[in-house]
Amino acid sequence: MPNSRKEYFHQFYLKNREKYIEKAKKRREEMKLASKTIPANCFRCQKDFFIKYVPYKKRYSLKNNWDYWTKNEENKEKKICNNCLVDLFKNHREEFKQSIPNLDRQQMLRYYLSEGCL
Numbered sequence: 001m002p003n004s005r006k007e008y009f010h011q012f013y014l015k016n017r018e019k020y021i022e023k024a025k026k027r028r029e030e031m032k033l034a035s036k037t038i039p040a041n042c043f044r045c046q047k048d049f050f051i052k053y054v055p056y057k058k059r060y061s062l063k064n065n066w067d068y069w070t071k072n073e074e075n076k077e078k079k080i081c082n083n084c085l086v087d088l089f090k091n092h093r094e095e096f097k098q099s100i101p102n103l104d105r106q107q108m109l110r111y112y113l114s115e116g117c118l
């Protein structure tokens with residue numbers, strides 16, 4: 001039955017084509033989200049940088065928010081670049097401990113550094 005065979009493969013093709021299109025669409029959306037960044041200015045070194053969007057968390061990265069580390073409302077508008085976070089941790093221990101008094105956050109920053117997230 002060549003006709004039904006043909007039909008079967010045609011259906012198979014259509015089904016997979018749909019799946020493929022769906023996958024490609026999803027990938028495109030993810031790429032679009034990944035390229036979504038917001039420009040920011042580091043309050044510490046005054047340099048411009050970009051805050052990345054984290055697709056799997058569906059929000060912008062928190063690590064560049066100074067109030068995230070300091071847990072201080074007064075720092076809500078302050079942004080800090082990755083270089084300064086590294087510099088603070090590696091070269092300015094006293095400043096690091098004073099500005100980030102929360103031990104969980106200190107540990108988190110240590111973890112980010114060890115994982116190469118900064």
Ligand SMILES: [Zn+2]
Binds near residue numbers: 042
């Ligand atoms: Zn900076």
